[in-house]
Amino acid sequence: MSYINFPSKLLEHAVAEFAKLPGIGRKTALRLVLHLLNQPKEDVHLFGSSIIQLRDEIKHCSSCYNISDTEICDICANPKRDHKTICVVESIRDVMSIERTQQYHGIYHVLGGIISPMDGIGPSDLQIEPLIKKVQESSIDEVILALSTTMEGDTTNFYLYKKLQTFEAKITTIARGVSIGDELEYTDEITLGRSITHRTLFDQNLQA
Amino acid sequence: MSYINFPSKLLEHAVAEFAKLPGIGRKTALRLVLHLLNQPKEDVHLFGSSIIQLRDEIKHCSSCYNISDTEICDICANPKRDHKTICVVESIRDVMSIERTQQYHGIYHVLGGIISPMDGIGPSDLQIEPLIKKVQESSIDEVILALSTTMEGDTTNFYLYKKLQTFEAKITTIARGVSIGDELEYTDEITLGRSITHRTLFDQNLQA
Incomplete structure (x- = not known):
């Protein structure tokens, strides 16, 4: 200007x-x-x-690294949440987005970013060690990787998968597919391709 | 949301x-x-x-009510500016816009708003009295009214005109018309109508 x-x-x-x-x-x-x-x-x-x-x-929850006014955040401190399921996200904004869906009842782990060599962000800059330690020590049932579908997100997913696969926990990623309300015609081919490969049983959708 | x-x-x-x-x-x-x-x-x-x-x-210039770090703003304190011509504007943003054109060399008077009965803003809420006093006392040649072309702007223009017409100063308003680069087809009819009524001599445009 x-x-x-x-x-x-x-x-x-x-x-x-x-x-x-x-x-x-x-x-x-x-x-x-x-x-x-x-x-x-x-x-x-x-x-x-x-x-x-x-x-x-500002404080960060000493367990999940979410923003918190207290030492342990409200989600981690809630006994009604499923403490055997950890959803791994990039930032606290993602925690807020997932919480808004009211579909998730486990706990979170906020990485504070994703691995991005171009920006000089390596695994040691993120809260990856505490995640591994938590999965190792707390007999976690499932780790849900909920990172962006970008190259950096995929890299981080893969890195975490390699680190976590030795433990008991099941490792899953959130479903990728055609957005609800979207027309197939306007969906990009990678998303559409994935949504066909990872198709689900029709009656599984009826339950949701 | x-x-x-x-x-x-x-x-x-x-x-x-x-x-x-x-x-x-x-x-x-x-x-x-x-x-x-x-x-x-x-x-x-x-x-x-x-x-x-x-x-x-923050201070306001005690003469023109523009924002200033000093008692008198840089424009009012500049002896090279034409102190016989006052451009009346609504806000300091308008001063900055007009200054950017580098076409105006007089001084300003910032009203701090426009008369808007719907918002409860009357003449006494604006810097109108100091303007009248300045025109009366400083033998001003011209007062240029440069307010928005809204109903409130027109009301304020008319109010100022009524108050100022008894003095020597010529009272003008900025030209309204088709924007430079605009196509006639897309110009609203009121603007187009005004630009025809207030047409100017062709050789006058050549000088500019």
């Missing part, structure tokens, strides 16, 4: 900070900052301090 | 603060907050404090 001549250094600085956020350009950043300028001082203090406080005080 | 079950009150609070911003929904707010969580602490402190500092320390 064209050069903006700021009437104030403070304004320019605040806009530059907002423009660092993903998906926020300089024009949007300016609009957001000017909006905040029109808000009462207390509201702006609340806004700024809420994010600083979050960053300073 | 569907209900999000937050694993942390701090996270929920920060997301709620972001979601108050215009055009930012809860999903985008969550994405932005999780992005900030992955940044170094110092960066997040810089982000939060930049906006708090802006809100606390």
